Amino acid sequence: MTRHLRFILIAFAVLSTAAAPEPIQRFPKPDFESGYERPIMQTPASRALTLEYLDVVVLIAALSLASYFVLKKRSRRYLFVLMLFSLIYFGFWRKGCVCSVGSVQNVVLAMFSNSYAIPLTVVAFFLLPLVFTLFFGRTFCAAVCPLGAAQDIFILKPKSLPGWLNETLSLIPYLYLGLSVLFAATGAGFLICRYDPFVGFFRFGASFDMILFGAFLLLLGTVVARPYCRFLCPYGVLLNWMSQLSRKHLSITPAECINCRLCEASCPFDAIKMPTAKSNEKKEQNTRRLALLLVLTPLVMALSGWAGSLLHVPLSRGHFTVALAEEIRLEDTGQRTERTDETDVFRATGKSTALLYEEARQIQRQFRTGGWLLGGFLGLIFCLKMIKLAIPSEQSLYEANRGTCLSCGRCLSYCPVGKEGVDVERIPQG
Template sequence: MSEILKYISRTWNIKKLVAILSMFILFLTSGFPLFAQQQRFPKPEFESGYTQPVTSMPEARSDFFAIFDVLVLIVALSLISWLILKKRSRRGVLAVSVFSILYFGFFREGCICSVGSLQNVTLALFQPEYSIPISALAFFVIPLVYTLFFGRTFCAGVCPLGAIQDVLLLRPVTMKRWLQKVLGLIPYIYLGLSVLYAATATDFIICRYDPFVGIYRFDATFFMFAIGAIFLLLSIYVARPYCRFFCPYGVLLNWMSRFSKHHLTITPNKCIQCRLCEDSCPLGAINKPVPVKVMEDRQSATKRFISLSLIIPLLMVLGGWTLSNFHENLAKVNPKVRLANELMSFKPDVMLPSVEIEAFKSAGTPLTELYSQAAIIIEQFYIGAWILGAFLGLVFGLTLSSLSVFKYREDYTPDKGECVSCARCLKYCPVEK
């Protein structure tokens, strides 16, 4: 692989890259849909006047196209990792971003999505009868593996959700660090809820409330189109608002990136303390030098460690207990629990049955069986709410501690967890290789 990358670096340039990507996109958008249409059987005709509804999900693809999508993902990740770490090219990142928007976004209609595949993996772990598609598993695992070695290069320009926000960033504004930390708690809540609802086979809330998929498919409801438009407008001024303050998959990438062996560096050689890159990152992901005099003495650091050791467990217990009191409200999203509650409050003398009640009665399922299933699901939500609350308490405690911990640092370095490897800071550094 290293020899291939060296050969590419000697023979390719960015103009050739853009030209090849453009030809590749043109080939995909013109040839493959025609081939796929020729392989379909004609739709059945109904004499009853029935009109087939428009599906909200794209049609299932053949195994060939699923494997092809995985190969495109690997090539895109390899290419952008080389452009960031070796070529150090912001233009290259933009080229891959445009390709991802066109291919993974508009052509593939935002599916399969690595962000949404988190729910497929969760469902497969907790529901043995569910068989996860190999492409969904690949889209979940492969970006995490690349992140472990090369940092968040997937976020840089391969993810169509992040790419479209990054391209629109024109007038970035800085945010207070405390505000970023507070808003940064939302993805952990979103992650916990998405895992809880997927584990109980209730719903895929990430896909349901994805603000960009409806735009990529040109079939968004007015509400979701408005949400997506708000995010895109915010992206002009606030760097990647969805990625930073909502994306649950970004939490996992953040964790993996902290252990990355090869990560983007602002300068290719020793930092000369010119301070030109100090405010170059629109995400605020650059760690500034911390002199020795700012560091705590050993006695204060020990007291802080003891205090946090006592506070964080209390926050975890408090969070678990608080959220467990709302487990029934969380469980009402589940269709079986919702139907059971509806049947319990249904009065046939004064109320008309809903479509769901009529469908249940026509199925002939015993009412006791439905109530038993609903009780099991509610119990699952009780346990899940305890775990989720404890998890959020741990995250809140660690966030508080991170605001008051100072590490000695000589150079300007990217925060491995928060940095999305967009390469915007590279052009500010005057140091050459």
């Protein structure tokens, strides 16, 4: 009797939670006279939590070693070996997930969603590289990030890009970051992961388009060093900010720069600040331009914010609910006759379309607010860049650009200055 009662309860539980078609709790069971016993279903466990924690430990170790190699050891060779290790461990072994770049979205989702409990390991993957960068510069990019490593080994004949192009392209990551945050915050999905060009190589499988996109990106990387890191990576934006404020940072020379120009062409990323000629512009002129830019900034921000808010309709189509509501509307108004799986499922649930439309409208409102913020943010970034260009830099020595320098250590060996003084042998004659 109790056995049956239990069945009833299970059957009830199964039936009450089920959608169509309802699974029927087998009842009663066949009586096997031959002594047959039902096999047990295999449910292999997911990856152990201890292994996830091990990943964090490896991350900390790799970040520490990278910082040590950059700042103390000053060795490109050690960095390169560590970079290969990271490529194998975080890339091919861990299949590129979860990576710090993508973790931005998890953090944003956790902030905006009440149902998503972000795993601690993901928080660690997000924060640790930022913290290390705040102290030691972008050593994460140098030798820990598997995406960076994958591109780094393809740098064959790096060419310097014109300054204007470099500056323009480096605005893309802000856009990418902004869009990714908007999508993650509204629950529309993880753009960074969806369009990760290299994860397909790590897993030996991805969509055909993304594999080829990655392949062409690597091909581009043979002449334009690390194109993803410099002109796409959204996490790079945060690292750039942290690195500009970092306590310590890679210095090209271990002692005093003697302006020998040897390192000038050593950086494949155009991240060495060169000494600038003394500007002969009048100070007044400069100030006026700066003042104009400062006045224009709020205007630009408002304008781009407005432009961003106009995009909320097409952008919100990236959200499942909005896309579904749109399809339902097309079908209901007879503009489309062919039904999709999505709309079939929705109609089978018996939920009212009014409710769906309301949900979709709410998400669109979120996208409109997000569009304002995103547009304003991009406007601000653009203006800041202009302001930075307007302020004459007073550069007298060769120095790493703290924001864009990836701490790869390539320039180190070019510097003839040793801790004890200048190695005259290494200065070319003539």
